[in-house]
Amino acid sequence: MRCLLTSKHLMIFLQRAQTSFDFTRGKMLFFLHLLMVVSLGPNLAASAGDSQFSYSGFAGSNLTVDGTATITSDGLLQLTNGTAYLKGHAFHPAPLLLRNSTNGTVQSFSVTFIFGIVSVYPDFSAHGMTFFIAPGKEFAGALPAKYLGLTNVQNNGNASNHLFAVELDTIQSVEFKDINNNHVGIDINGLHSMQSYNAGYYDDKSGEFQNLKLISRQAMQVWVDYSGEKKQISVTLAPLRITRPVRPLLSTIYDLSTVLTDQVYLGFSSATGRVNSRHCILGWSFGLNSPAPAIDIAKLPKLPRAGPKPRSKVLDIVLPIVSATFVLCLGSIVVLLVRRRFRYAELREDWEVGFGPHRFSYKDLYRATDGFKDKHLLGEGGFGRVYKGVLRTSMLEVAVKRVSHESRQGMKEFVAEIASIGRIRHRNLVQLLGYCRRKGELLLVYDYMPNGSLDKYLHNNNDADTSKLSWAQRLHIIKGVASGLLYLHERWEQVVVHRDVKASNVLLDRDMNGQLGDFGLARLYDHGAASQTTHVVGTMGYLSPELMRTGKASPLTDVFAFGIFLLELTCGQKPIKENVDGGGHVVLVDWVLQHWRNGSLMETVDARLHGEYSVQEAGLVLKLGLLCSHPFAGARPGMGQVMRYLDGVTPLPDELMAPTDLSFHVLEMMQNIEFNMSTISYADLLTSFGTISDLSGGR
Structure with missing residues (x-):
């Protein structure tokens, strides 16, 4: 980053130079002029509309971070660390002046960044992240979960926020009228998007829309552009190694001069809900009155791995040797494996494909409830027994309902429940997270309610x-x-x-x-x-x-x-x-x-x-x-x-x-x-x- 000399430093430097060298008056004036240009050059360039910065990874950068946000040793900006119901922010350290000094309107600017969302589940994440421009770096009152660490119940939508944001949302919130659980939105002063669309991009060759999954655990690039002349906001999304599409994903007319303050900060915010998710930024660049500088993809850090770390290669070599050594125990091992297989055996049928909710393995549910022991029993009724469990991979608390195939309600009611509540999203309806089936038994996995029944x-x-x-x-x-x-x-x-x-x-x-x-x-x-x-x-x-x-x-x-x-x-x-x-x-x-x-x-x-x-x-x-x-x-x-x-x-x-x-x-x-x-x-x-x-x- 550029380093500016203050006038005090300049005077000290000139005094020392004057005592050390015997300049003529003409040479001194020339040297003074040259030094002023060098020292004040960055400020002059910024006022002329040529300010920019670029990060290809964040190792050694001086970003300001708070909450769960950290910069890893390899330069990855990790806004959240998977801990439930927390938030994190990261800011470019210096404020920017986006307004034109002549007419006071916000000038054209361009932002590009590369992000990735890594969830412990491939089909379920919470809650999302935003790129934002705000008047300050104080977000202590913002809430996690659906508020994305950006607003709260009282100030969401208030004009006094002076906030512009682009949200990458992975949960559908009825309160904000979200279109689905995988969308990009343009937000002004709150999280009720003025315009939003399914995450994806338009192919330049065919012109067809290509869907993208924000929680695909893959890096993606976002371009945010504002035209000061046309008052037009454009947002484009694409996979990392695809050339920027010509047609943007979102485009709308809005005068940001009515929103942003004279001095602003650029940054990112993210928040988690009940699911183990990590929201990461790999690179970031900005240009004022010019395109944002290109990010060097070759220098980008890698996204963290989802789930447990891969097993050591040494272990892969040792295990066959150990297995061969204990060949006499093969019969016992086979018996144990057969028993294990029957213990965790599951049942799958073609009709299940169309119902959608996440499918849990019986093994995970068995371990989460300690084998469905009575000490974890929450309740019992005509439709089955309900147990409290903790999923080991995500430490998520769940309620698991076991239903016998021979029960009075049986398969028909199970299908009705899967088809209905599995697709319904409302803050006052208990959320069905997923299910599992095995011979003679059905298991439904719900959000755990800590305070029990009314x-x-x-x-x-x-x-x-x-x-x-x-x-x-x-x-x-x-x-x-x-x-x-x-x-x-x-x-x-x-x-x-x-x-x-x-x-x-x-x-x-x-x-x-x-x-x-x-x-x-x-x-x-x-x-x-x-x-x-x-x-x-x-x-x-x-x-x-x-x-x-x-x-x-x-x-x-x-x-x-x-x-x-x-x-x-x-x-x-x-x-x-x-x-x-x-x-x-x-x-x-x-x-x-x-x-x-x-x-x-x-x-x-x-x-x-x-x-x-x-x-x-x-x-x-x-x-x-x-x-x-x-x-x-x-x-x-x-x-x-x-x-x-x-x-x-x-x-x-x-x-x-x-x-x-x-x-x-x-x-x-x-x-x-x-x-x-x-x-x-x-x-x-x-x-x-x-x-x-x-x-x-x-x-």
Whole structure:
């Protein structure tokens, strides 16, 4: 890099030169002029728009790094080291002046860099990286994971960021409206890309688009160009040894003069999520008002190897010799190998190819759970047993569900789960990471939820810690589950009916966010079509009357179960509980309805809250729970309307403000006369409705 002489240094140098040599006045002026040109030449060149730098590897460079970012001994800039949920940054050390001194607009510039992303899994990585131009080098408040170490919840998208970035994103984030989990985007002041496209390039000969996989563990080159005259931003991506394509991947018009500050820093940011990934930069160059200098590919460092280090060649030579020496033990070794093969044997069929989720080896899952020992058992139900495991290669915590082929749900439900949740991405739905199959057994691998299921916080009174669930946390969980159901019912490519919404199927992550899981009973059908399900499945207390009568599940049967879930979470009571006073059982919705009719609705709120809750919010949730669990499906709101009620966008119907609605009188009288919705026919229901209408005054 260039070294500039200060005026102080210049004067000292001239004084010493003047005492050592007897220059004439003319020679002294000439020498002074020459020295000023040499010392100030770089600054003059920069102001004239000819500033540039180039790194072919970073050995010996003076880049500024923070977080997990390091420069290895062979010159590789490694932004992340594989540790989960951390971030790293690297900056060119000196600030740059990109604005024209005459008119103040940002001048043309060109950037090129070579990067590589190395994940422990060939088909799964997290989260990505960016090249950015920012007003400073302070990113302490930025978050890892989906925020890529660049922004956070509060400042993402703020104009005060004065930030321009090009993102290489390997996770699809619904919050930022990402197009997929393998794209390049142009970002202004936040991570909601103003323009993005699938990672790839346009072939100069054929003109066809060629897809590239950002997590291919191969080095790739990126060109970022800005035209100060046209206000045009262009981004081009290509494999390392391919000449720069003529047609860019992305091109858009945007005046960066409205974004960037007078003095800026150039750099890179990256962040990890739950998967072991390393984000690396091999070379980097920059040119102001000129093309970025070419990077010398021959001098670039190598990307790190994925997975364990290769075995020593010495070991490869020794092993055959040792094997020959122990020839008498061959029989025993064969027996052990056969037993080992059967222990880890797997089953693969052609139909699995189209479903997509990552396939784990049974050997890895067996070791992750210590042979599926009971000490790792998280839970047990009709659809299988669930174990906690830690994958040895990535140290990733997972939940592994074992399902027998002879189970009641069997292969059909397994295929439904693979086809649905394996392709669904939402922050409030438990993510299916992959699966494994072997003879007589199916294994599903999910994200591990450290805080377990919600029901233990509501009904495990023996554990003082788990019984503490504030009202703010409960309301946050309610809105999260509602958002997940809205996505399943209305916003995914097909309608997904969960069919088993309940507290025990809501899992809590590290931050106590609610995530709806266990899609073993889920059913899919196209938007506009009707559900063909004819079997009653689910959990008693959450089953809607029409489901028990017809066997046909629909989004409204999920809404009914969600209504019971609202009452359960607010009251801290199970849907069906024993009557401690007179024996028998008490139905939660009947109990809440009775208090609503008597004007004592707030007495149903969980006593463990000790009154520390919003009366308005609790009343809203209780009334919404009654509305969603209405005995008549047509009276229930859809999940879109539910979200509007919860967000306060739309007020609840006036009929819910006081117990005067006819349909709720029907429910009250059905409660009083022990009306059994599981046995009565539809015709009887209509007759009873007419009778009750007459009794209530024929409103």
